Structures are given as structure tokens and as C-alpha cells.
Amino acid sequence: MIYDLRSQFPILQRHVHGDKPLVYLDNAATTQKPKAVLDAIADFYVTSNANAHRGGHALGAEATALYESARGTIGRFLNAAPESVVFTHGATEALNLLATSIERTYGASLRGKSIVISEMEHHANIVPWQVLCERTGALLKVIRICDDGSLDMQHAQELIAHNCAVVSIAHMSNVLGTINDVETICTWAREHGAHSIVDGCQFVVHNQVSVDNIGCDAYVFGGHKVYGPFGIGVLYGRPEWLTVLEPYQAGGAMIDNVTFEKTTYAEPPLRFEAGTPNIEGAIGLGAAINWLSSIDRKTVADQETSVTEAMIDGLLQHDRVRVIGGDYARNGIISIVVDGIHANDLGTLMDEQGVAVRTGHHCAMPLMRRLGLQGTLRASVAAYNSIDDAHRFLDAFSRSCRMLG
Amino acid sequence: MTIIETIEQLAAKLAGLPDWEDRYTEIIAMGKGLPLYPEEFRSDQFKVKGCQSQVWLHPRNEAGVLHFDADSDALIVKGLVALLMNVYSGRTPAEIVASNDDIAKELSLEQHLSPNRANGLASMIKQIRLYALAYSLLKP
Ligand SMILES: Cc1ncc(COP(=O)(O)O)c(C=O)c1O
Numbered sequence: 001m002i003y004d005l006r007s008q009f010p011i012l013q014r015h016v017h018g019d020k021p022l023v024y025l026d027n028a029a030t031t032q033k034p035k036a037v038l039d040a041i042a043d044f045y046v047t048s049n050a051n052a053h054r055g056g057h058a059l060g061a062e063a064t065a066l067y068e069s070a071r072g073t074i075g076r077f078l079n080a081a082p083e084s085v086v087f088t089h090g091a092t093e094a095l096n097l098l099a100t101s102i103e104r105t106y107g108a109s110l111r112g113k114s115i116v117i118s119e120m121e122h123h124a125n126i127v128p129w130q131v132l133c134e135r136t137g138a139l140l141k142v143i144r145i146c147d148d149g150s151l152d153m154q155h156a157q158e159l160i161a162h163n164c165a166v167v168s169i170a171h172m173s174n175v176l177g178t179i180n181d182v183e184t185i186c187t188w189a190r191e192h193g194a195h196s197i198v199d200g201c202q203f204v205v206h207n208q209v210s211v212d213n214i215g216c217d218a219y220v221f222g223g224h225k226v227y228g229p230f231g232i233g234v235l236y237g238r239p240e241w242l243t244v245l246e247p248y249q250a251g252g253a254m255i256d257n258v259t260f261e262k263t264t265y266a267e268p269p270l271r272f273e274a275g276t277p278n279i280e281g282a283i284g285l286g287a288a289i290n291w292l293s294s295i296d297r298k299t300v301a302d303q304e305t306s307v308t309e310a311m312i313d314g315l316l317q318h319d320r321v322r323v324i325g326g327d328y329a330r331n332g333i334i335s336i337v338v339d340g341i342h343a344n345d346l347g348t349l350m351d352e353q354g355v356a357v358r359t360g361h362h363c364a365m366p367l368m369r370r371l372g373l374q375g376t377l378r379a380s381v382a383a384y385n386s387i388d389d390a391h392r393f394l395d396a397f398s399r400s401c402r403m404l405g
Numbered sequence: 406m407t408i409i410e411t412i413e414q415l416a417a418k419l420a421g422l423p424d425w426e427d428r429y430t431e432i433i434a435m436g437k438g439l440p441l442y443p444e445e446f447r448s449d450q451f452k453v454k455g456c457q458s459q460v461w462l463h464p465r466n467e468a469g470v471l472h473f474d475a476d477s478d479a480l481i482v483k484g485l486v487a488l489l490m491n492v493y494s495g496r497t498p499a500e501i502v503a504s505n506d507d508i509a510k511e512l513s514l515e516q517h518l519s520p521n522r523a524n525g526l527a528s529m530i531k532q533i534r535l536y537a538l539a540y541s542l543l544k545p
Contacts (some may be wrong), residue, residue, distance in 0.1 A: 103529070112455070244493075342479035344458045352425045360457060374478070403430060405478055 003295060003303060004349055005384045008034045012384060018097040019359035020354030023392045028174050028202060028333050029358055030224045033288070037228060040287035041280050051272070052279050053253055067279050071269070077289045078219065078236050079210035081364035086242070086269040087242070087282050090233035091201045092124040094220035095168070097235060097248040097285030098197060099128035099270060102166060104246035111137035113165040116194075118151055118180075119370045120144040120173045123363045125199045129168065138165060145370065149176040150327025157188055163195040171203035171219075175378065177333030177361045179203065186215040186252035195241065199223055206301055206332050217241045223281060227383075232281030235272070242268035249274040301381045304332045307381050307390045318401065325378055327391035335362075341404050343377040349400035355393050408504040411492045429481065436483030439490065442476035455528035458482045459461035462529065464536040471498055471537060484528055493533050 006012050009032045016022050024032060044066060050059035068082070073083040088094040091169070103110070115129045115138050133140045141159045144152040151169075151390040159165055167189050172179045183199045188198035198214060198219040211219050223232035237245070247254055248267055251274035256264040265271045311334055315321045318341035323330070337343065347359035360375045361368045368375060379393060406414070422428040446463040453460040465472045473494045477483040493501055498542035 342458060344479045345481045348430060352429070403426065403433065405433075 001239060002385070003300060003388075005295070005300075006386065008383050010035060010038070016062060016354050016356075017352055020032055020066075020352075023355045023389045023396075025379040025385065025389065025393055026356045026358045027205075027382035027385075028295075028362075028378065030203065030230075031227050031382050032384070033229065033284075034227055034291050035340065036291045037284050037287045038361070041229060041284045042316050042345070044283050051276055054276075063279055066283050066286075067277065069281040073286040074234055077209070077293070079212050081238050081239065083267075083269060084211075084236055084239050084242065086235040086272045087277050088233040088235050088272075089231055089278065090224075091220050091222035092233075094222075094233050095124050095197075095199070095234035096128045098168075098218055098220075099132045100248050101245040101272075102195070103132050105244060106165065107136065110165055110393075112139065113163050114139045114141040114159065115141060116141045116156075116159045116164050116167040116169075116294065118153070118156075118169055119145045119169055120149070120178065120367050121168075121175060121237070122174055122199065122201070123281050123365070125168055125170060125363065126366065129166075134349050136385075142366075143169075145367075147159060149173070149178045149306075151178075151180050153181065153184065154173050159183065160188040160194060161192055164189070164192060166195045166197065170199045170201070171209075172206070172213055172331060172333075173201075173325075173364075174202045174333065175335050175367055175376065177202075177221075177330030177335070178325060179207075179331055182216065183214055188214065189217075190215065201394050202333065203307050207306060208297060211236050211238075223239075223285040223288065228290060230287035232278050232285045234285070237268065239268070242272070245272075247271050247274070249357070251275045259296075279306035295383070303383070304383065305379045307385050308334060308386055310390040311379060311381075311393055314390070315397065318398070320401075324371060324373070331377065332381040334376045334380070337373060337376055338401065339403060346377050346397070346400050349403055350393075350396045353392075353396040353399065355396040357393075407412060407472055408492055408496065408500060415477055415491060430431060431455050432484030432488070433480050434484070435487040435491075436477075439475065439483060439487045442474050446474060447476070449464075453525075453528050453532045454529075456482065456525035458525070460486060460525065461530060462536075464484075464540070466540050471496055471501065471540060472534065475538075476545075482525060486529065489526075489529055489533065493537075497504075497539075498537040498539075498541035502541050 011032050014022055048059055048066060050063040052064040054060055071085045072082045075085050088097060115133060117125060117129055119142055129140055143156045143159055146152050152314040167185060169180055169182055169185055171182050186196040195217045197218040198216045200219050204221045205226045217238045221234055224230045254266055254271050254274040256266050312323060315336060322337050324335040339352040343359040347357055350357055359379045362378060408541055419428055422431055442461060447461055451461045451463045453462050458477055460477045463474040475486045475490055477486050
């Protein structure tokens with residue numbers, strides 16, 4: 001069976017730079033949205049718009065039910081209870097929430113302890129921890145990567161074993177496509193009394209996730225990289241941990257009882273959702289997850305792999321091309337450098353031919369420094385990309401290389 | 406020729422190349438024609454901030470006329486740098502300070518450039534004008 005999902009994504013019908021049909025291969029930055037998601041958002045405003053968890057009227061009840069039903073959908077997607085799903089504005093906010101709440105909960109006891117991340121993290125999983133370290137006197141420790149783009153697991157084990165308070169690791173690298181053995185990392189964290197956080201931004205769009213199997217204390221991802229809308233993200237928190245963590249922001253909805261003397265907080269997840277939430281975003285994300293669950297994920301993953309492999313095979317025909325992290329299939333993400341050609345030049349010329357790729361450091365400057373690179377050209381594949389897209393990508397690539405000499 | 410006349414001439418030249426491939430081939434060729442950048446000035450001090458790729462710009466004041474050494478590690482940007490050199494190198498600081506700074510628009514290049522690149526162009530022009538301003542304030 002081959003899925004032709006393209007027709008479900010209205011934007012993929014459009015042309016750019018005049019008459020060039022769009023080949024969208026910047027999916028690791030954000031995916032396009034299927035009609036099911038666009039309709040769910042429009043339907044909400046057309047039929048049920050009201051604030052959630054507020055009014056006692058019909059629309060209020062509908063909006064609340066839709067919002068909470070999205071939470072349930074995401075819980076099932078992660079194999080977790082709905083109470084463990086907190087809506088945030090994005091993956092970045094989810095990580096900031098964790099860093100802030102951890103600081104408020106554990107405060108001074110973090111002094112001298114370590115926060116462990118890795119060399120391949122996105123800035124969103126680096127900077128919040130640096131801030132936490134500056135404020136508490138905790139120490140940021142960084143797991144090295146090997147030349148093949150994998151984590152140095154021995155180094156990981158050493159760092160987690162020594163006075164580690166929190167380990168926060170990408171499930172899958174947004175630059176290299178490497179999938180990390182987070183199950184083992186979370187096991188080590190548990191053994192040494194550290195909290196484990198997994199950044200699932202790039203992983204969830206390609207693979208099934210079970211937070212139970214991973215054994216993490218928290219798992220985060222953003223909606224817009226899984227066919228959902230912008231401005232919505234998910235923080236899964238192990239229920240026992242969420243009840244211990246101090247709130248992040250304060251305001252309406254996160255309270256139990258407010259007096260000027262003493263306010264008590266609501267139970268999680270609402271404790272972490274101060275203010276009116278992004279209701280359309282949650283509903284849109286719920287629709288995206290339902291859409292994703294309606295297609296056979298194994299079939300889609302296989303399709304993505306064959307498109308990725310066709311692209312890598314074609315790229316390796318050029319002897320100046322180096323696939324960063326090794327030549328094997330890269331889980332839908334391919335980062336390359338071309339000898340003597342600047343990635344930005346390639347990106348510009350490929351864009352002129354309708355092929356959207358990303359060039360630069362991909363919000364992972366420390367990784368670029370580790371690899372000794374200024375930046376890469378990254379192509380990333382999603383469910384709607386076809387072998388035809390792979391061929392158009394390769395044609396545009398070859399033509400651009402010829403022009404750049 | 407004045408700055409504006411030079412800009413108009415370059416715009417006409419690019420407009421005469423309706424195909425994107427020809428236009429970029431021309432820009433790339435202009436970049437390749439830039440004189441070699443003196444290695445002693447390839448330092449952070451002469452790097453232009455706000456460009457996606459690395460751009461270096463080194464000013465020389467020769468008898469009241471500004472000349473620039475310039476370079477980029479990306480070919481297309483280097484071509485744009487060459488374009489700017491055509492416009493601004495060999496002018497007096499006062500002339501540059503008095504000129505309008507929307508060359509990117511004048512060249513109607515923006516529609517052929519990704520926004521970030523256009524930003525890079527704006528950063529380069531800003532840097533050229535800052536050097537010109539600084540030199541125009543120096544007592545002769
Ligand atoms: C691995 C990873 N973590 C975190 C983020 C941050 O996501 P957002 O900017 O949507 O909050 C991204 C997005 O680029 C990512 O790829």
C-alpha cells in the first residue's frame with residue numbers, strides 16, 4: 001500500500017517563485033497542516049467558540065469538552081493518562097516550565113548538582129538549563145557525541161551517575177536525525193535518583209511513543225511539527241512528579257481557592273495552565289493526532305524511509321557531498337555539506353526551483369561547533385513527501401551545484 | 406556617475422535577465438570578479454553583523470575617497486557584495502552619507518532573495534554607511 005496524502009494538504013497545491021510547484025522538505029522546522037486540522041480549528045470558531053473551564057453556558061461546556069477531549073487524545077497518543085498532559089505554547093515553553101518549576105521546587109538544594117544535556121541539543125533544551133544553573137549554582141554537564149552522530153553512552157552513564165539532578169535529552173536530533181537510546185538514559189536516571197526529561201519534538205512525528213516504555217519523568221513536543229497548529233505544545237509529566245512541582249505561571253485557572261492571605265493551587269494539569277489556554281491550538285493538535293492515528297504509521301514511516309534513502313543515494317552520487325553523522329538512513333532528516341560550496345548558496349538556488357530546504361545552524365550552534373561546521377543544508381521528510389519529491393530535490397540540487405561551480 | 410545612476414544601471418542590467426538562472430549566474434560571476442580580500446583583515450573586527458553567511462568589509466580612506474575590501478564565504482552573497490562595491494567603493498564619505506539606503510529595493514533584488522539574504526544586504530549597506538559617517542566626521 002502507498003499513501004497519497006498530498007491531496008489532503010491544501011498548501012502543497014501551490015506554486016512559488018512564479019510557476020514552480022512547491023516541494024516542501026523543511027518538515028523538521030514545521031510540517032504543513034492537513035485539511036482535517038484546518039477544519040477542526042474553523043469548526044471550533046464557527047460552532048463552539050467560548051472560553052474553556054469558565055462559563056456555565058452551553059458553548060462554554062462545549063469548548064471545555066473539546067479542549068479536554070484533545071487532552072485525552074494526546075494522552076492516548078503518548079500512552080499516558082489525560083491528567084499527565086499539560087498544554088503549553090510550545091516545546092520551548094514546556095522546557096522553560098520544567099526548568100522554572102524545578103528551580104522553584106528544589107531551589108538551593110540544586111547547588112553543586114549537575115544538569116545533564118548533550119552536545120546535539122536544540123537551543124531550547126540548552127538555554128533554559130543554563131539559566132537554571134546560573135540561578136541555583138547547579139552545573140551544566142554535556143554528554144559528548146561520537147563522530148557517527150550518536151551519543152557517547154559511556155560518557156552519559158558517567159555523568160548521570162555522579163550527582164546528577166536532571167537529565168534532559170533529545171529523543172531525536174533535529175540536525176542529524178539520530179535517535180537516542182532514551183530508555184537506557186531514563187533507567188540510569190532512575191537508578192541514580194535524577195529526573196529525566198525527553199525532548200520529543202522530532203521523534204513523535206515519525207514514530208509511536210509510549211512514555212511508560214521510555215520511563216521518563218517528562219516528555220515534551222510542539223504541535224506544529226506533528227501536523228498541528230503553531231502556539232500549542234505538550235508537556236507530559238509523570239503524575240507523581242507533577243503533584244510535587246511548584247507552578248510555573250500564576251493567574252486564573254491554575255488555582256483552587258484565592259484569598260489575599262493565601263491561595264491554594266489546582267491539581268495538575270490545570271496547575272500548570274495559568275490563564276486562558278490556546279483552545280483552538282489544543283483542538284487543532286487533537287485533530288492532527290487523530291489524523292495521524294487514522295493512517296497506518298508503519299506504512300508512512302516506511303514511505304518516509306524510502307524517500308529519505310532515495311535522496312541520500314542520489315546525493316552520494318556527488319563525490320563532494322558529505323552526509324553529516326554518516327550515510328545511513330537518517331529517520332527523515334538529512335544534513336549535508338558540500339565541499340567548496342556554501343549551504344546558503346545551495347538553499348537559495350534550490351528555493352528558486354521550488355524546493356524548500358533549510359540551511360544554517362538549525363538552532364544547534366554547539367553541535368555545529370563540535371562538528372567543525374558553520375552550518376549544513378538540511379532536508380527533512382514528512383508523510384506527504386513522495387519519491388517524486390526526492391527526484392525534484394535531487395534535480396534542483398544538481399542544477400544548483402553546477403551553477404555554483 | 407552618481408550613486409543613484411550606478412544603482413539604476415545595475416538594476417537595468419539585472420532586469421535584462423528575466424530568467425532566475427541567468428540573474429544568479431551574473432551575480433555569482435560578479436562575486437568571482439571581486440579582488441582578493443587581504444587576509445590580515447579577515448577578523449571579527451571587520452565582520453558584518455546580521456548576515457546569514459560570513460561577510461567581511463574593510464574600509465580604506467585614500468585621499469578623501471573611500472575604498473572597500475570585501476568578501477564573503479558564500480558565492481551569492483559575495484556577488485551582492487561586489488554589486489555594492491560597484492555602487493559605493495570609490496566615493497567620498499559625504500556622498501555615501503547623503504545617499505538613500507534602499508539599494509536592495511532599487512535593484513528590485515528583494516523579490517529574488519530570501520528575506521534573510523535581503524537582511525544581509527541591508528546590514529552591509531548599514532555598515533558601509535557607518536564607515537562613511539565615521540570618516541566624514543574625521544577632521545581632514
Ligand atoms: C529537537 C527540538 N527541540 C526543541 C525545539 C523547539 O521547538 P519550538 O521552537 O517549536 O518551541 C525544536 C524545534 O526546532 C526541536 O527541533
